[in-house]
Amino acid sequence: MTLLDVRDLSKHFPVGGGFFRGSKALVRAVEQVSFTVNEGETLGLVGESGCGKSTLGRTLLRLEEATSGTVRFGDKDVLKASRSELFALRRDMQMVFQDPYSSLNPRLTVGESVAEPLEIHRIGSRRERREMVRELFRKVGLRDEMLDRFPNEFSGGQRQRVGLARALALRPRLIVADEPVSALDVSVQAQVLNLMAALQREFGLTYIFISHDLSVVDYISDRIAVMYLGRIVEIGPRERVFRQTAHPYSRALIASSPIPDPTRRGESSVIRGEIASPLNPPSGCAFNPRCPLATEQCLRERPELLPVLGDASHQTACHHAPR
Amino acid sequence: MALLEIKNLKVEFDTEAGVNHAVDGVSLSIEAGKTLGVVGESGCGKSVTAMSVLRLIPRPPGRIVGGEVLWKGRNLLAIPAKELPDVRGKQIAMVFQDPMTSLNPVYTVWRIFGEVLEKQFGLKGAAARRHAIEALTRVGMSEPETRLDQYPHELSGGMKQRVLIALALLGEPELLIADEPTTALDVTIQKQILVLLKEIQRQRDMAIMLITHSLGVVAETCDDVLVMYAGRVVEWCAVEQLFASPAHPYTEGLLGSIPRPGQTRETPLQTIEGTVPALFEVPKGCRFADRCPRSQERCRIDDPQLRLIAPGHRVACHFPLIEEDEQ
Ligand SMILES: Nc1ncnc2c1ncn2[C@@H]1O[C@H](COP(=O)(O)OP(=O)(O)OP(=O)(O)O)[C@@H](O)[C@H]1O
Ligand code: SF4
Ligand SMILES: [Mg+2]
Numbered sequence: 001m002t003l004l005d006v007r008d009l010s011k012h013f014p015v016g017g018g019f020f021r022g023s024k025a026l027v028r029a030v031e032q033v034s035f036t037v038n039e040g041e042t043l044g045l046v047g048e049s050g051c052g053k054s055t056l057g058r059t060l061l062r063l064e065e066a067t068s069g070t071v072r073f074g075d076k077d078v079l080k081a082s083r084s085e086l087f088a089l090r091r092d093m094q095m096v097f098q099d100p101y102s103s104l105n106p107r108l109t110v111g112e113s114v115a116e117p118l119e120i121h122r123i124g125s126r127r128e129r130r131e132m133v134r135e136l137f138r139k140v141g142l143r144d145e146m147l148d149r150f151p152n153e154f155s156g157g158q159r160q161r162v163g164l165a166r167a168l169a170l171r172p173r174l175i176v177a178d179e180p181v182s183a184l185d186v187s188v189q190a191q192v193l194n195l196m197a198a199l200q201r202e203f204g205l206t207y208i209f210i211s212h213d214l215s216v217v218d219y220i221s222d223r224i225a226v227m228y229l230g231r232i233v234e235i236g237p238r239e240r241v242f243r244q245t246a247h248p249y250s251r252a253l254i255a256s257s258p259i260p261d262p263t264r265r266g267e268s269s270v271i272r273g274e275i276a277s278p279l280n281p282p283s284g285c286a287f288n289p290r291c292p293l294a295t296e297q298c299l300r301e302r303p304e305l306l307p308v309l310g311d312a313s314h315q316t317a318c319h320h321a322p323r
Numbered sequence: 324m325a326l327l328e329i330k331n332l333k334v335e336f337d338t339e340a341g342v343n344h345a346v347d348g349v350s351l352s353i354e355a356g357k358t359l360g361v362v363g364e365s366g367c368g369k370s371v372t373a374m375s376v377l378r379l380i381p382r383p384p385g386r387i388v389g390g391e392v393l394w395k396g397r398n399l400l401a402i403p404a405k406e407l408p409d410v411r412g413k414q415i416a417m418v419f420q421d422p423m424t425s426l427n428p429v430y431t432v433w434r435i436f437g438e439v440l441e442k443q444f445g446l447k448g449a450a451a452r453r454h455a456i457e458a459l460t461r462v463g464m465s466e467p468e469t470r471l472d473q474y475p476h477e478l479s480g481g482m483k484q485r486v487l488i489a490l491a492l493l494g495e496p497e498l499l500i501a502d503e504p505t506t507a508l509d510v511t512i513q514k515q516i517l518v519l520l521k522e523i524q525r526q527r528d529m530a531i532m533l534i535t536h537s538l539g540v541v542a543e544t545c546d547d548v549l550v551m552y553a554g555r556v557v558e559w560c561a562v563e564q565l566f567a568s569p570a571h572p573y574t575e576g577l578l579g580s581i582p583r584p585g586q587t588r589e590t591p592l593q594t595i596e597g598t599v600p601a602l603f604e605v606p607k608g609c610r611f612a613d614r615c616p617r618s619q620e621r622c623r624i625d626d627p628q629l630r631l632i633a634p635g636h637r638v639a640c641h642f643p644l645i646e647e648d649e650q
Contacts, residue, residue, distance in 0.1 A: 048510075048511065048512075049480075155598050156365075157598075185365050185536065186364075186536065186577060186581055187577060187580045187594060187595040188364075189580065190579075190580035190581075190592035190593065190594045193582075194591045194594060197588040197591070212509060212510065214510070215539075215581065215582045216582060218582065218584065218585075218586075219582035219587065219592075220588050238587075252511055253510060253511065255514075256510045256514035257539070258510075258513075258517075258537060258539025258540050258542065259542060259543065259584070260538045260539040260541075260566070260581050261542055261566060262543075262563050262566050263563070264542075265542065265543055268543065270511075270514050270515055271511050271514070274479055274481055274482075274511075274512060275509075
């Protein structure tokens with residue numbers, strides 16, 4: 001069942017040109033993005049820094065106002081929701097951030113931080129809330145006695161657990177996790193990934209998991225969307241995107257990712273160039289300056305996101321993809 | 324003789340909570356033209372070890388309290404400070420962890436190069452500029468002449484890292500110490516930089532000490548690898564040995580923590596429970612004992628020393644995963 005349905009979502013930021021009003025440049029951080037997410041699945045969102053992943057995540061939850069497009073969550077229109085409707089929607093849609101150091105209020109004990117969303121939504125009495133927080137702490141693998149400590153006494157992995165407990169407090173259906181394990185050491189990263197998978201099974205959660213680390217996304221996701229300069233260039237089931245890759249940029253990402261196996265040395269390869277400025281994206285296909293397959297058509301026409309080999313579950317935006 | 328050999332290095336820091344024994348008996352060596360990877364979790368002492376080589380530990384609060392850093396047999400920790408500039412930047416160069424902060428933001432790239440070229444090599448004016456352009460071209464910088472007149476904030480992360488590498492290579496060093504040179508970069512740019520480093524290494528027979536937290540980067544670029552844990556070396560061997568037959572329980576835990584290609588979330592990742600101990604008092608026994616699935620009574624009493632268990636394979640553990648060779 002479709003839980004989230006995103007259509008033609010765009011988010012533009014005006015930048016610079018402070019003196020000359022009207023001549024402001026636009027950063028097209030998210031441009032005409034469409035996709036759906038089914039209840040209970042994980043959609044992995046990958047791409048290089050500046051490709052718009054985080055802005056997309058924030059716009060979906062209306063932490064950022066969209067420029068245009070629609071976002072439907074269940075039967076509700078998120079972008080048109082009034083203040084009070086949005087307040088109610090927030091119970092169902094939560095966010096977990098990359099930086100476990102700055103995402104918690106240093107003046108609140110971690111117990112208070114986790115209780116805060118419950119308070120804001122007037123759920124339970126003080127005593128009941130405290131009991132709920134205890135329960136949440138157990139769920140994320142933190143000990144009871146840690147409740148009354150401050151975030152600075154916690155390690156990165158522990159803080160990320162607190163962040164998850166806080167996000168779970170309102171029993172949301174969707175969690176957008178923005179680079180939730182990127183700041184963590186690998187052994188701690190594994191703990192948090194295992195925890196997220198277990199919580200998903202237990203609560204039937206739906207995740208949008210944003211990461212630049214392909215091995216992590218491959219592990220945690222059912223489906224994967226690859227973004228480049230504000231647009232989705234490929235989306236599909238995990239094994240299709242990773243093993244029947246249709247877009248040259250997705251191939252480049254996979255080929256550039258280091259493989260933790262010295263016997264496979266030499267399998268990875270380099271792609272030239274750097275991501276263009278979102279202020280001044282190349283015409284046609286935005287990937288064309290770096291693309292080994294680029295032809296004249298790629299310089300002129302922007303490719304649309306279309307099914308690969310006639311299968312609508314796997315789509316890509318490339319003129320040279322097999323249709 | 325090894326190009327660089329570190330013997331039993333010890334470094335401490337004074338902190339409010341007491342003395343932090345950040346590096347406590349680290350030994351390693353690097354041969355000319357080879358790459359040694361140094362891995363381990365945040366805070367295990369990788370950067371402190373690297374900075375000690377060129378005596379760059381800020382003092383106070385830090386101090387090197389023991390050991391030797393032998394550069395072609397000469398102990399750099401014992402030479403007069405005025406001889407250090409002959410080594411620093413010329414024979415041994417460093418690229419630091421954070422390209423965003425290691426370039427002076429108010430200087431153009433040209434001015435940054437100009438200062439180094441004048442101070443270290445006595446080059447000025449047009450000759451210096453030609454030299455700088457050549458240096459940038461060698462590290463694959465696009466439009467080097469334009470870049471020279473830009474400020475660091477006008478460059479992408481990858482370009483900044485290329486500038487830093489170009490600066491480090493000016494003196495044609497025999498050893499490049501690169502501390503997380505690609506951690507802040509996207510994977511496609513990381514790959515470009517790693518390939519660049521390997522290429523320069525081949526051309527010049529330069530040795531590289533590559534500090535990283537990525538086992539993937541180690542597998543792709545290093546000849547040998549050192550695994551550090553809590554200020555100590557716990558395993559040291561050829562890269563192939565590390566991945567095929569890790570000997571230390573900590574190494575095995577690290578390897579199990581990374582998702583394998585094709586592994587899905589139905590199969591939980593292996594984890595190392597618990598956290599790294601604080602190093603305010605030198606612990607008795609093995610530092611990994613609290614988290615170790617193989618620990619026994621002896622581990623809590625007796626501090627395991629780094630020893631050879633197979634040709635080229637050293638481990639500091641009483642109960643390693645592979646048997647000691649008979650002989
Ligand atoms: N200037 C300093 N003052 C006080 N303590 C320091 C200083 N520099 C390093 N330390 C301490 O020394 C220990 C080792 O730090 P080091 O920077 O070498 O770790 P690392 O392995 O490089 O970690 P990372 O992966 O996070 O870069 C840590 O406990 C750290 O807090
Ligand atoms: S010495 Fe003992 S505690 Fe330490 S790593 Fe080996 S088995 Fe584990
Ligand atoms: Mg470091």
